[in-house]
Amino acid sequence: MQLIGGLLLAIVLPLAVAGQELGNGVPPPVSASAAAPEILPAHLLALLTDTVATPTHRLLRWYDVRATRAFYTSRTYAAAWSAGPLPSATGRTALALLLAAEDYGLQPANYHAPALQALATLLEEPDTTARHQVRQARFEGLLTDGLLQFARHLRRGQLRECSPSPLESADSLFEPTAWLARALAAPDFAPALLRCQPPQREYQLLQVALARWRQHPAGPDSLARRRRAQQLALTLERWRWQAIPAADSDYVLVNLPAYALEVVRGGQVRQTHRLVIGKPESPTPTLSSQLKVFTLSPEWRVPYSIATKELLPRLRYSPRYAARHNYAIYDAKGQLVDAHDVDWWEVRPDRFAYTIRQNPGVGNALGSVIFRFVNPYEVYLHATYEMQDFKRPYRALGHGCMRLEHPMRLVAYLLGPDSAQAQNHALAGREKAPQPRRFTLSRPMRLHVRYATCAVVAGQLRFYPDVYKRDEELRRQLFGPAPVEVPARRPVRSPGFAPAEKVLVAKGRAPAP
Incomplete structure (x- = not known):
């Protein structure tokens, strides 16, 4: 007033x-x-x-x-x-x-x-x-x-x-x-x-969730609820920057903080897959592209940074590491070399003249399939044989690419009636020396990689850890400095003051949201 x-x-x-x-x-x-x-x-x-x-x-x-x-x-x-x-x-x-x-x-x-x-x-x-x-x-x-x-x-x-x-x-x-x-x-x-707002389901569901969240009466957890409301608001802000056009009725959506990939068709989620994403020091970027091709039983061409920072120390310790993990090493002229013929201690990371490739098959870092798509970051979506990682609650473990659980389910969806060929090749890929096979989709699928620390999933509002620590800066830009919760003064003792209540007031604690 x-x-x-x-x-x-x-x-x-x-x-x-x-x-x-x-x-x-x-x-x-x-x-x-x-x-x-x-x-x-x-x-x-x-x-x-x-x-x-x-x-x-x-x-x-x-x-x-x-x-x-x-x-x-x-x-x-x-x-x-x-x-x-x-x-x-x-x-x-x-x-x-x-x-x-x-x-x-x-x-x-x-x-x-x-x-x-x-x-x-x-x-x-x-x-x-x-x-x-x-x-x-x-x-x-x-x-x-x-x-x-x-x-x-x-x-x-x-x-x-x-x-x-x-x-x-x-x-x-x-x-x-x-x-x-x-x-x-x-x-x-x-x-x-x-109607000027983003039309896609993710934004619309989250906006409704925010309106309902604000209807909840204030209580002892009012500060925590306010912070959650701000988290919803800043996520809506990000969606406005990276809105999905209404024409994209079919698309694959990756939400990095959720470690999840969803296949969306006609406003409905058809498939959900767990993901392993890039570590905070090598984060997976947000982007939009198209899934047009994929390769079963792929060969992995090891990036220079991984070859020098991770494989070189292992080769110095034991040249047999290359054979045990199915790596082929080529010199500057493209000639295949034996790892035992190289003095790896003399090889400097800043003058690394070798190309390393991992042959297809069990143990390949790309797993059974890789989905390549145009992007300026040289990242892609692929399978893996390290299945235990998908059971971890924290899955920001990679170098920037995204590892996909149950990739053949996605293959079957993308190929539709033609998926039988891919399934047969996948079974053959378990052989000792499988050959890569490339598939081109007759109808490309849009791919959107986004960063949303809250989302409505199966009708439930969920909050995710800010794995790349991006929320706080955006929160500050939108809402100013974060409010500080001041602990209440220790109350004067009185005969009817319950001990549990006294601790709550004295320490300013509030139930977790």
């Missing part, structure tokens, strides 16, 4: 000098019947074209005054959110949407919501003076400006509002002004405006 009272005062005081705001004096007092629609456009025009910086303009810090002006210019400055002297039903709906911005991971104060609420209260009061039209013009302008910013943030996110989202293309950039005008003309304003 103090905030609303302060805003009311901040609005009323400038009205005493409204003549200065509107340039050439204040129109004389008018009767209620004379508060006609033709008066408001003049006030709006003056408000949106007055660029004089005076103390009375403290409430008029526009986010995009040009876009707001363009919105009203296309309407010849007719009111958009008013019905006579009062806010219209659509105007009230629009204000309610901004006041509920936290349901979308946003903050109402960023869209003039508190000031608009105070103005709406003032507009309810009977007033036949010019002050009413000034208030009404401010309500109109601020509401439009807030809605434009709200739509922009829903589409692109708060921290990248000037960068097109994946839902846009060079010839179809998001125009908040046009979007707001269409939403205003729609039969149902709120759903029409909210």
